[in-house]
Amino acid sequence: MSFLTISHLKKSFGATTVVHDFNLDIEKGEFVSFLGPSGCGKTTVLRMVAGFETPTSGKISIGGQDVVNLKPNQRNIGMVFQAYALFPNMTVAQNVAFGLKVAKKPQAEIDATVQEMLSLIKLDHLGDRYPYQLSGGQQQRVALARALATKPQVLLLDEPLSALDAKIRVSLREEIRAIQRKLGITTIFVTHDQEEALSISDRIVVMYEGKAEQVGAPFEIYNQPSSRFVASFVGTLNTFDATVRDAAAGIIAIDGKDVMIGQKITNHKTGDKISLAVRPEAVSLGEATDKRETTLDGKINSVHFLGSVIRIRASLGENIVSFDTFNNPSAPPPSPGENVKVSLAAKDMLLLGQ
Amino acid sequence: MKTNRFWSWIALAFGILYFVVPLIGTLEFSLRMRRGVYSLDAYWVILSDPRFQATFGYSIVMALVTIVVGIVLVVPTAYWVRLRLPSWRPFLEFITLLPLVIPAIVVVFGYIRLYNTSSFLPLTGSAMGTNILLVFGYTMLALPYMYRAVDTGLGAIDIRTMTEAAESLGASRIKIMWSVILPNVLVAVLSGAFLTFAIVIGEFTMAALLNRPAFGPFLQLIGANRAYEPAALAVISFAITWVCMGLIQVVTRLNKSLAATKR
Numbered sequence: 038m039s040f041l042t043i044s045h046l047k048k049s050f051g052a053t054t055v056v057h058d059f060n061l062d063i064e065k066g067e068f069v070s071f072l073g074p075s076g077c078g079k080t081t082v083l084r085m086v087a088g089f090e091t092p093t094s095g096k097i098s099i100g101g102q103d104v105v106n107l108k109p110n111q112r113n114i115g116m117v118f119q120a121y122a123l124f125p126n127m128t129v130a131q132n133v134a135f136g137l138k139v140a141k142k143p144q145a146e147i148d149a150t151v152q153e154m155l156s157l158i159k160l161d162h163l164g165d166r167y168p169y170q171l172s173g174g175q176q177q178r179v180a181l182a183r184a185l186a187t188k189p190q191v192l193l194l195d196e197p198l199s200a201l202d203a204k205i206r207v208s209l210r211e212e213i214r215a216i217q218r219k220l221g222i223t224t225i226f227v228t229h230d231q232e233e234a235l236s237i238s239d240r241i242v243v244m245y246e247g248k249a250e251q252v253g254a255p256f257e258i259y260n261q262p263s264s265r266f267v268a269s270f271v272g273t274l275n276t277f278d279a280t281v282r283d284a285a286a287g288i289i290a291i292d293g294k295d296v297m298i299g300q301k302i303t304n305h306k307t308g309d310k311i312s313l314a315v316r317p318e319a320v321s322l323g324e325a326t327d328k329r330e331t332t333l334d335g336k337i338n339s340v341h342f343l344g345s346v347i348r349i350r351a352s353l354g355e356n357i358v359s360f361d362t363f364n365n366p367s368a369p370p371p372s373p374g375e376n377v378k379v380s381l382a383a384k385d386m387l388l389l390g391q
Numbered sequence: 392m393k394t395n396r397f398w399s400w401i402a403l404a405f406g407i408l409y410f411v412v413p414l415i416g417t418l419e420f421s422l423r424m425r426r427g428v429y430s431l432d433a434y435w436v437i438l439s440d441p442r443f444q445a446t447f448g449y450s451i452v453m454a455l456v457t458i459v460v461g462i463v464l465v466v467p468t469a470y471w472v473r474l475r476l477p478s479w480r481p482f483l484e485f486i487t488l489l490p491l492v493i494p495a496i497v498v499v500f501g502y503i504r505l506y507n508t509s510s511f512l513p514l515t516g517s518a519m520g521t522n523i524l525l526v527f528g529y530t531m532l533a534l535p536y537m538y539r540a541v542d543t544g545l546g547a548i549d550i551r552t553m554t555e556a557a558e559s560l561g562a563s564r565i566k567i568m569w570s571v572i573l574p575n576v577l578v579a580v581l582s583g584a585f586l587t588f589a590i591v592i593g594e595f596t597m598a599a600l601l602n603r604p605a606f607g608p609f610l611q612l613i614g615a616n617r618a619y620e621p622a623a624l625a626v627i628s629f630a631i632t633w634v635c636m637g638l639i640q641v642v643t644r645l646n647k648s649l650a651a652t653k654r
Contacts, residue, residue, distance in 0.1 A: 108558070110559070112559075113561075115559065116559040118552050120549055120552050122552040122555070126574035135557070135562070139562045
């Protein structure tokens with residue numbers, strides 16, 4: 038049985054339903070990310086787990102106990118907020134000790150735990166500082182230490198990195214993951230940043246319009262998106278309009294040229310118009326060198342030099358494709374307007390659901 | 392540009408004269424009790440008057456009790472409305488503004504009718520009961536100032552997230568109010584408290600009509616029967632009010648510099 042179970046969860050605000058029949062099982066010690074655009078309901082689900090919102094219907098159980106009717110302060114859940122939410126009137130050490138004092142732990146235990154938590158976040162020398170004397174990244178680490186100090190059964194992270202600059206975001210997400218692994222704490226991480234979710238999660242729940250569109254490991258979510266939304270939201274995606282030429286043999290026509298996609302087309306019949314998607318890494322400049330690739334004629338629209346990589350946009354007939362190529366100092370990039378050959382790895386093409 | 396500045400200076404000078412000349416006149420008159428020389432005799436007479444000490448002490452105690460009642464009433468209410476019932480804020484603002492438009496004499500007559508000795512709650516039947524009634528009256532008079540000060544203070548912090556953070560750490564509502572919210576709006580509460588203090592110290596109508604030995608009625612009594620002492624008393628009253636205003640300025644600046652450091 039799963040450690041945290043969310044079943045048939047629904048939340049409505051007046052006539053608007055923001056979460057529809059949401060189901061999820063999370064194992065103990067698992068790191069699960071809720072990924073989706075603003076307004077998709079990911080934070081609402083998290084807030085219902087925390088107890089800040091009451092579900093319209095459905096069940097949430099943690100460690101086998103139904104928690105829907107428990108107040109937030111009875112759930113033993115640690116939460117980290119986007120806005121840090123440190124108490125400005127307390128020092129770093131007092132912030133970390135707050136939950137322990139509320140739980141009426143002995144002073145010696147409080148002191149030891151505060152020290153342990155501050156060491157964990159590598160801020161043991163800043164215990165006497167006030168929140169306003171810390172950087173954003175430091176404040177968020179203190180917020181994490183405060184949430185972990187009470188040894189919660191579940192850790193909830195509500196876009197904890199959104200207010201930080203890019204460099205700190207990357208280092209802190211790795212730190213969060215390392216701490217989570219070390220403590221083995223079951224964690225739900227809410228983010229709208231796909232790179233964050235892909236890089237640190239055991240599993241990702243991609244959410245759209247209040248529903249879980251797909252639940253899976255990052256590799257699976259990226260490489261086998263189950264819907265057009267997941268495919269377009271996670272990673273960069275080129276979409277093609279094509280016509281089915283032979284459904285059984287998996288042959289389609291892009292811009293009049295036959296392409297083998299390496300799989301049977303089951304939901305469409307010959308002559309149907311379909312949409313295909315291909316990741317930028319399955320597209321390259323030049324003639325195909327592998328027989329499983331297809332070469333198409335293209336015209337360069339734009340070239341953006343980004344240092345180690347060059348981002349190219351090219352027209353393949355009616356379709357526009359975007360892809361990256363490594364910088365080669367001895368071979369200058371193509372110029373806009375130039376006619377080129379573009380090869381597609383047909384086996385990596387995704388047939389999009391409607 | 393220069394012409395504009397000239398008229399600005401004229402307007403400022405006129406304003407200063409308008410406010411300062413009567414004060415200087417009052418101060419000068421309060422020092423002339425002894426014929427031919429300036430002295431502090433009038434102040435000495437006032438300060439050594441046992442009635443001054445009794446009424447001033449009474450009003451200080453009433454002011455402190457009013458401040459406590461005001462804080463207990465306003466801080467949780469303003470907090471709860473901001474947290475859970477934001478749509479009620481305009482209604483609450485309207486309610487808290489009513490004491491500015493309803494004269495104190497109307498309110499106190501209402502109190503006397505409602506809480507007289509033959510009513511269901513005969514508060515005016517005893518000194519303690521009347522004191523309680525007076526504190527509630529003062530709390531109501533100070534409500535516009537206390538509520539606005541506290542509400543502004545609450546608006547400056549993210550009370551929702553802080554409340555949720557404290558709740559997730561296991562804190563009860565009372566613990567959150569006492570350990571998280573109140574310390575973070577303390578400067579605002581102090582501003583409201585000083586304003587309340589200044590209002591209560593000089594209040595006449597309610598104390599006089601409820602027949603309580605407060606500083607306001609004493610001011611009126613001295614003013615009606617003596618020459619130099621009322622002027623000295625007026626200067627003392629002004630000084631008390633100014634000290635309160637000065638303290639508000641001090642705590643506000645302290646808060647602003649703290650906020651600047653936080654940024």
